[in-house]
Amino acid sequence: MEKKQEINESKLGYADPQVDDLLKHSIRTQLESLLKSKLTTSQRLQLLQKSFVEAITLVLNDTKVEHQQLTKAFEAMYDQAVQSMALAELSQEVLTRQYISATGLIMSVQNCKHTIKDVYRIQGYARGIDQAIAGKLQNSPSITILYPACGPFAPLLLPLLSYYKDSKSYTPDQIQVILVDVQPGAVLSLQQLVKDLQLEDYISQIAEADATEFVPDTGIDLLVLEAMQHGFTKEGQLSIAKHLVKFLNIDGWMIPQNVSIRGMMVIGETEFNQQWKQVDYSHSMNMSSEAQQDRIELGELLKINKSTLLEMQELELQDGIKVIPANQIVLPTDVADMSKRIFAVYAHIETFAQEGVGQYDSGITHPRPDTSVYIDLKPKDIEHTHFVANSGDTVQFYYQLSGLPGFVPVKV
Numbered sequence: 001m002e003k004k005q006e007i008n009e010s011k012l013g014y015a016d017p018q019v020d021d022l023l024k025h026s027i028r029t030q031l032e033s034l035l036k037s038k039l040t041t042s043q044r045l046q047l048l049q050k051s052f053v054e055a056i057t058l059v060l061n062d063t064k065v066e067h068q069q070l071t072k073a074f075e076a077m078y079d080q081a082v083q084s085m086a087l088a089e090l091s092q093e094v095l096t097r098q099y100i101s102a103t104g105l106i107m108s109v110q111n112c113k114h115t116i117k118d119v120y121r122i123q124g125y126a127r128g129i130d131q132a133i134a135g136k137l138q139n140s141p142s143i144t145i146l147y148p149a150c151g152p153f154a155p156l157l158l159p160l161l162s163y164y165k166d167s168k169s170y171t172p173d174q175i176q177v178i179l180v181d182v183q184p185g186a187v188l189s190l191q192q193l194v195k196d197l198q199l200e201d202y203i204s205q206i207a208e209a210d211a212t213e214f215v216p217d218t219g220i221d222l223l224v225l226e227a228m229q230h231g232f233t234k235e236g237q238l239s240i241a242k243h244l245v246k247f248l249n250i251d252g253w254m255i256p257q258n259v260s261i262r263g264m265m266v267i268g269e270t271e272f273n274q275q276w277k278q279v280d281y282s283h284s285m286n287m288s289s290e291a292q293q294d295r296i297e298l299g300e301l302l303k304i305n306k307s308t309l310l311e312m313q314e315l316e317l318q319d320g321i322k323v324i325p326a327n328q329i330v331l332p333t334d335v336a337d338m339s340k341r342i343f344a345v346y347a348h349i350e351t352f353a354q355e356g357v358g359q360y361d362s363g364i365t366h367p368r369p370d371t372s373v374y375i376d377l378k379p380k381d382i383e384h385t386h387f388v389a390n391s392g393d394t395v396q397f398y399y400q401l402s403g404l405p406g407f408v409p410v411k412v
């Protein structure tokens with residue numbers, strides 16, 4: 001262990017004095033992790049495995065668990081996972097490289113490591129996946145799960161597998177998992193974490209590949225996917241889902257089983273500020289009914305599930321950009337203060353059965369204001385990125401499948 005600290009300290013010594021905050025932060029995090037681990041290897045592994053089992057035990061519990069207890073358990077899981085990542089010894093380049101691919105943002109490993117603390121997203125997925133696995137295993141002795149864009153910790157599955165192993169609920173003969181990520185650092189970190197959690201027998205493959213091109217060598221029973229950001233922008237969820245849904249067995253399921261992307265017109269101050277003044281944390285259960293009543297819902301822009309994905313038709317524009325036609329909406333005419341409102345897009349995620357991730361439960365379902373849309377109002381200087389329409393107009397939405405995915409509204 002001491003040797004490893006020396007190595008990392010010398011890396012710090014040679015660091016460029018111009019390193020930005022991100023780099024400094026990441027080096028510090030790694031060093032802190034190593035300092036914390038004055039434990040023997042077996043003590044560390046025990047703590048790691050315990051933290052994963054405890055966090056998932058809490059979210060699978062049907063009785064309400066306090067927010068603080070949940071966040072504490074998830075922080076503990078993060079603290080332990082980061083130590084495995086530190087042991088994978090990623091270079092700064094591998095840790096911090098973030099870029100835009102042809103189908104969306106590829107977040108750096110450094111930025112992705114935090115998703116394991118996103119309590120209610122993991123809760124909604126883990127509870128859904130748990131039921132889906134139970135459902136599938138009723139009719140089949142074994143299943144294959146594909147989890148693309150899983151990030152460095154694969155947090156929607158590794159904690160659940162730790163729990164299954166600990167509780168002896170399901171064996172590796174019953175569940176085989178394929179993990180895919182395009183970031184070499186995510187793959188290195190996953191390899192270390194899977195080894196540390198002693199879950200190797202459950203993992204058939206950890207592939208370093210672009211999920212929009214990956215071809216699994218077996219049929220898939222469950223496709224678990226979360227590569228989205230708020231407002232369904234930036235990351236390549238749709239391109240990944242559209243490609244991989246083809247490899248689902250005929251009775252295979254996608255998780256989330258349904259994502260509904262909806263539009264609304266809101267008074268920004270009410271929706272994004274006043275609503276949250278009196279509450280401790282943002283969550284769908286803490287939304288104010290007054291603020292909800294003040295919204296003007298415009299309806300669903302796009303529905304994403306196994307059947308819509310299989311039917312989706314792409315249109316290719318002249319410059320090679322591909323778009324998916326989404327829904328048309330008619331802007332209501334009876335809203336007196338329409339010109340004071342901003343357009344916002346949010347996702348409602350049904351993971352499986354009754355489980356889901358509601359608005360504000362996670363960054364991915366947080367409504368996203370889009371200030372390029374002007375209804376009953378003209379911007380001072382119109383730019384080509386602005387969309388200007390009036391109450392009563394019919395608007396056709398398209399979803400752009402480029403490196404910057406997102407909705408493009410067009411007046412009909």
Ligand SMILES: C[S@@+](CC[C@H](N)C(=O)[O-])C[C@H]1O[C@@H](n2cnc3c(N)ncnc32)[C@H](O)[C@@H]1O
Pocket residue numbers: 101103104105106107108109112115116148149150151152154155156180181182183186209210211212225226227235236240
């Ligand atoms: C936000 S992080 C991890 C999210 C993860 N699914 C979770 O549940 O926490 C996004 C990860 O997706 C990976 N990713 C994004 N687009 C990808 C693609 N087209 N192919 C493979 N990996 C991708 C990135 O490399 C990154 O590690």
